[in-house]
Amino acid sequence: xxxxxxxxxxxxxxxxxxxxxxxxxxxxxxxxxxxxxxxxxxxxxxxxxxxxxxxxxxxxxxxxxxxxxxxxxxxxxxxxxxxxxxxxxxxxxxxxxxxxxxxxxxxxxxxxxxxxxxxxxxxxxxxxxxxxxxxxxxxxxxxx
Amino acid sequence: xxxxxxxxxxxxxxxxxxxxxxxxxxxxxxxxxxxxxxxxxxxxxxxxxxxxxxxxxxxxxxxxxxxxxxxxxxxxxxxxxxxxxxxxxxxxxxxxxxxxxxxxxxxxxxxxxxxxxxxxxxxxxxxxxxxxxxxxxxxxxxxx
DNA sequence: TATTGTTATACTCTATAACTATA
DNA sequence: TATAGTTATAGAGTATAACAATA
Numbered sequence: 001x002x003x004x005x006x007x008x009x010x011x012x013x014x015x016x017x018x019x020x021x022x023x024x025x026x027x028x029x030x031x032x033x034x035x036x037x038x039x040x041x042x043x044x045x046x047x048x049x050x051x052x053x054x055x056x057x058x059x060x061x062x063x064x065x066x067x068x069x070x071x072x073x074x075x076x077x078x079x080x081x082x083x084x085x086x087x088x089x090x091x092x093x094x095x096x097x098x099x100x101x102x103x104x105x106x107x108x109x110x111x112x113x114x115x116x117x118x119x120x121x122x123x124x125x126x127x128x129x130x131x132x133x134x135x136x137x138x139x140x141x142x143x144x
Numbered sequence: 145x146x147x148x149x150x151x152x153x154x155x156x157x158x159x160x161x162x163x164x165x166x167x168x169x170x171x172x173x174x175x176x177x178x179x180x181x182x183x184x185x186x187x188x189x190x191x192x193x194x195x196x197x198x199x200x201x202x203x204x205x206x207x208x209x210x211x212x213x214x215x216x217x218x219x220x221x222x223x224x225x226x227x228x229x230x231x232x233x234x235x236x237x238x239x240x241x242x243x244x245x246x247x248x249x250x251x252x253x254x255x256x257x258x259x260x261x262x263x264x265x266x267x268x269x270x271x272x273x274x275x276x277x278x279x280x281x282x283x284x285x286x287x288x
Numbered sequence: 289t290a291t292t293g294t295t296a297t298a299c300t301c302t303a304t305a306a307c308t309a310t311a
Numbered sequence: 312t313a314t315a316g317t318t319a320t321a322g323a324g325t326a327t328a329a330c331a332a333t334a
Contacts (some may be wrong), residue, residue, distance in 0.1 A: 003267065006267065006270060006271060006274070007255070007259050007262060007270070008255060009274050010262055010270050010273060010274045010277075011254065011255055011258045011259060011262075013273070013274045013277035013278050013281065014161070014165050014258055014261070014277060015165060015169065015254070015258070016277070016278075016281045017158070017161075017162070017277040017280050017281050017284075018161070018162040018165040018166055018169070019184070020280065020281055020284040020285070021158050021159060021162040022162055022166060023204055023284075024284075025159065025162070026204075035323070035324075037323090037324070038323095040163070051292080051293095052292075052293060052294095053291085053292065053293080060167055060170075061324090061325075061326090062325075062326055062327080063292075063293060063294085064293085064294075064295080064296095064325085064326070064327080064328095065324070065325055065326070066293085067293065067294055067295080068294095068323085068324075068325085069323090069324075069325095071294095072322095072323075072324095084292095087291095087292080087333080087334075088292095088332080088333055088334085089291065089292040089293070089332065089333045089334065090291095090292060090293080090333095091292080091293065110155065110159070111151070111152060111155055114155045114158055114159070115151050115155060116283070117158070117280045117283050117284050118151060118154055118155075118280070118283075119283060120279050120280075120282075120283050121276055121279060121280070123147065123150065125272070125276055126150060126151070126154050126276075127150060128269070128272055128273075128276070129154060129157070129272075129273065129276040129277075130150070130153050130154045130157045132265055132269055132270075132272070132273040133154075133157035133158060133160070133161040133273075134157050134160075135264050135265060136161055136164065136261045136262070136264075136265070137157065137160045137161055137164055139260070139261050139262075139263060139264050140164040140167075140168075140261050141164070179300065179301075179325095181300090181301070182300095195315080195316095196315070196316060196317095197314085197315060197316080205301090205302075205303090206302075206303055206304085207315075207316060207317085208302085208303070208304080208305095208316085208317075208318080208319095209301070209302050209303070210316085211316065211317055211318080212300085212301075212302085212317095213300090213301075213302095215317095216299095216300075216301095228315095231310080231311075231314095231315080232309080232310055232311085232315095233309065233310045233311065233314065233315040233316070234310095234314090234315055234316080235315080235316065289334100290333100290334080291332100291333080291334070292331100292332085292333080292334095293330100293331090293332090293333105294329105294330080294331085294332105295328100295329085295330075295331100296327105296328090296329085296330100297326100297327090297328090297329105298325100298326090298327090299324105299325085299326090300323105300324085300325075300326105301322105301323080301324075301325095302321100302322085302323075302324095303320100303321090303322090303323105304319105304320090304321090305318100305319090305320090306317105306318085306319085306320105307316100307317080307318075307319095308315100308316085308317080308318100309314100309315085309316090309317105310313100310314085310315080310316105311312095311313080311314075311315095
């Protein structure tokens with residue numbers, strides 16, 4: 001069953017590549033004195049003003065975890081809580097100018113560092129890799 | 145500069161795919177009542193008997209973090225500490241029968257679940273994806 | 289009644305600094 | 312002196328359970 005073996009190799013490669021990418025992302029987050037979770041959260045805030053529950057859902061965390069995360073980020077001036085105008089139970093989270101700068105700087109570093117991962121691939125390979133990864137992400141998202 | 149744009153798209157795809165993969169790995173670890181860090185650590189022990197410092201290096205953690213991690217895992221019967229026969233300062237970590245079973249069961253679940261991520265790719269695409277990811281992993285590893 | 293968010297609690301993961309034992 | 316590992320300490324991230332306010 002060569003197909004099965006190919007799939008195992010693909011899964012192993014996905015896992016190892018994810019570890020390598022996550023390591024870089026964690027290092028960049030650390031350089032900016034935030035956790036990877038918080039960096040990712042602020043990345044979401046770049047183009048969303050989500051409620052607490054939406055953030056939790058998106059990140060795969062409990063609502064109570066989100067409360068603590070947002071508490072600490074708010075104390076550091078990285079996010080603000082606003083009442084949701086259409087539902088008095090809900091709270092909307094928005095980023096601050098400081099966190100926007102932080103995220104933009106982190107993004108530059110990520111492009112630099114992960115860009116180096118691509119040095120040994122030809123442009124055509126990069127294009128195919130991008131297509132396949134985008135397909136995987138939408139397949140994964142659809143599952144959820 | 146289309147090349148630059150292509151690289152940005154590739155990096156974004158790498159990051160999003162890594163998040164999706166990490167989410168699955170964390171869920172599978174959680175199903176087995178261990179953290180992703182501990183699952184990964186036990187995965188290393190499948191074919192290595194590393195010292196504490198080697199484990200820390202491999203996982204990108206401090207030695208003191210490793211002490212705590214191994215303490216908790218040892219209390220749960222998932223690993224054992226052995227004196228290094230050639231260096232009385234050093235400690236070697238080995239897995240137990242329980243942890244071998246846990247890791248093998250987790251590996252099955254990971255193959256199942258991440259295998260589904262590949263459903264919308266043709267066999268040839270999977271082969272190219274695997275090649276590119278393996279190249280990336282070795283490029284990343286060489287950097288370190 | 290169901291949902292949104294918070295609080296209280298507890299545990300894991302993580303790092304820094306100071307220490308012991310061995311090389 | 313330098314290295315391997317541990318301990319003490321502190322803080323972040325995480326979940327579960329119980330709760331108040333609103334829908």
